[in-house]
Amino acid sequence: MRISEPMDRTQGVPMSTETKAKNTRLVTLAITTALASTMLSGCNAKVAPSAAYSAAKAQVALEKGKSSQAVSHAEAAVLATPRDAYTRTLLANAYLESGRFLSAVTTFAEAIELGDTAPRTVISYALAQTALGDQSGALATLERWETSLDSADFGLAVALAGRPQQGVHVLGNALRSGQNTAKVRQNLAYTYALMGDWRSARLMAAEDVPADQVGARLAQWAAMIRPEQYLTRVANLLGVMPSADPGQPTMLALANHPAVEQLAAESAAQDYPAPQPVSDFAFAAELPAQSEAPAEYEAGDAALADAGLAQLTAVTAVSGTRFVSKEVVQSVPAPRTASRARVAPRVAGTVAQAFAPETEAAKQAGFEFVGGDHNVQLGSYFSMSDAQAAWKQFQKRYPELANAEKQITKARVNGKIYYRVAATGFAKSSARAMCSMVKGKGAGCIAYAASNPLPGTINKDVRVAAR
Secondary structure: OOOOOOEEOOOOEEOOHHHHHHHHHHHHHHHHHHHHHHHHHHHHOOOOOOHHHHHHHHHHHHHOOOHHHHHHHHHHHHHHOOOOHHHHHHHHHHHHHOOOHHHHHHHHHHHHHOOOOOHHHHHHHHHHHHHOOOHHHHHHHHHHOHHHOOHHHHHHHHHHOOOHHHHHHHHHHHHHOOOOOHHHHHHHHHHHHHHOOHHHHHHHHOOOOOHHHHHHHHHHHHOOOOHHHHHHHHHHHHOOOOOOOOOOOHHHOHHHOOOHHHHHHHHHOOOOOOOOOOOOOOOOOOOOOEOOOOOOOOOOOOOOOOOOOOOOOHHHHOOOOOOOOOOOOOOOOOOOOOOOOOOOOOOOOOOOOOOOOOOOHHHHHOOOOOOOOEEEEEEEEOOHHHHHHHHHHHHHHOHHHOOOEEEEEEEEEOOEEEEEEEEEEEOHHHHHHHHHHHHHOOOOOEEEEOOOOOOOEOOOOOOEEEO
16 A cells, blocks of 8 residues: 655645655654753752751751751852851851861851851851961951950950960959959960960969869860960860861852842943942841830840841741850869750850949949940830930949930941930940940840941931930
8 A cells, every 4th residue: 555645734735855854853843842841840840948948957967066067058058048147157157167267267257248247256257267377367357346245255366366465454354344254264264374374374274173173274275385276276165176178169159149239330330430439338236126115124124135137037046056155164063965065055154243233333333434435335226216215224224324325326227227225435445344244134235436336327427315
């Protein structure tokens, strides 16, 4: 039986060779397209995890001491949200736990650039710089943020960065001002050792270490006291093992993920002259704004959180990142368990002695108000009226503010307007002492120089100031 030629259905005549070739190509294209669609569907089925999911996994891994897994998950979180300060800080802490100090320095610097200027982030950054031998960089970091750092942390960090004499001075003042805690005492003992004053180191260490263990403790310090052992000292302090570090992956570099504003500026720069540089830095340590003024103070009042990130993602519900400024030595004689939590070391207690509540409490506490050039921010609110009302409550809560002058400034942080309430006229040391006391009572506080307003402040010349 003879097979007839294919017919052109529209014309009723046999198809030409050209037409048959064309149809063959169409069929081939249709099959290829179908295969491609199937392949793409398979690819889309495996969606990259969200930033929140990866960050939560990284946090859990850190808590379990699985630093390599923590790094992998944290890198995925940063890749998903490259301009998020929280995930950058999480990744930096994961690098720190892995002993990858070079990557940690890069990532902490980027987190600070994005706005995370929380004290623990700054201290971690300075310690990582010290571990790399960048003492000048570490000292510059510490000096820049000195007024917002706890004395116990600042004193030890500056000593490790090569200034033990300054560390002894800071820690000694903290001890005399009422911060008589094991953390301060043992940090001071270690700082004496770094300075070569072994007699004072032994006396101070004996305050908390059993007599039969003091010698061993000093011998441990002496084994890593040489100037070139900066990496060993920091690694021992953090309880990590230094590892080979190729540096942060290029694809995660903040420079490769510019903000929308940066892209727009680069485009506009082709046609218009570059404007004068304006700081676009958002201060992340904004005290959480309250919807209304605080009620009468009670012992359990925690209306103001400690200075931290202004806005955290949902993953912050998971326990916080590791705070590296733990005690140099263990708080003996409590025994240590085998399953020590490496990610959340104990933070020393609050100020041992409360300031006297009398009307002259500020004078008794040693606060200096005359001619002072430092301020203490106590709260942040969404309206001027709430900020005004809050000042009265702060004066009731802290009698030390009886002679202080209030200042309310307007600020814009992450697109939101805040009204910051601050007490002014402190001497530098007094501002630090006041903040230590406020934080010791569970509230938030930021000390800063009046000549250097907090980032985000607008209309710097317009403020409300009164007693």
